[in-house]
Amino acid sequence: MAGMIDVLLVDDDALVRSGLSMILRSDSGIRVVGEAADGEKAIESVRKLRPDVVLMDIRMPVMDGLAATEVVRAVLNAPAVIVLTTFDTDEYLLRALRLGANGFLLKDTPPRDIVDAVKRVRDGESMLSPSAVAKLVRSWREHDSRSGSARTGDALTALTDREREVAVAVSQGFSNAEISAALYMSVATVKTYVSRILSKLGSVNRVQIAIAVFESR
Known part of the structure; x- marks a missing residue:
């Protein structure tokens, strides 16, 4: 899909936002249109700025990324959402994906892969690396076993x-x-x-x- 890709960064850590911004601005086809430090501000920014892609942290104050993702994905002409996670410690990842997130990135993902992820979800694809898929399957199976769900x-x-x-x-x-x-x-x-x-x-x-x-x- 041609055209500039507008991205909103959502993370309560200013250093993380700054790092992501530097990475994305290095690509001439990506424009960082705004930043937000919590889920409520993220929703406000989505409605105001109409980004194509949102990079969304999960654990944040005021409103977490799960609740924000659900609201953001329900708006008219919703942007794609990529959740940011450390994965090994984030037990809410599967729920975020069920709520409509288009994929996820580990916070230590190489810069080139972050840029590629933004482009892929903008084009309607998902961001699921083979190693992350394996972890996702394991996470789901462990949850299914613990809950005893049929x-x-x-x-x-x-x-x-x-x-x-x-x-x-x-x-x-x-x-x-x-x-x-x-x-x-x-x-x-x-x-x-x-x-x-x-x-x-x-x-x-x-x-x-x-x-x-x-x-x-």
């Missing part, structure tokens, strides 16, 4: 075999281009399949497709 059945039964293949590829963090190469179809066809899968599963983004795949295993 499986609700295979959410993928509504999909065709080809749609299942695409859904599994999405759950592995593949980009549209990577799915295109792996499954021998055009990128445009991949996008069509992803749209169908989102509709059939009632998902709002590719991360929720991944969660549906995990839950069906």
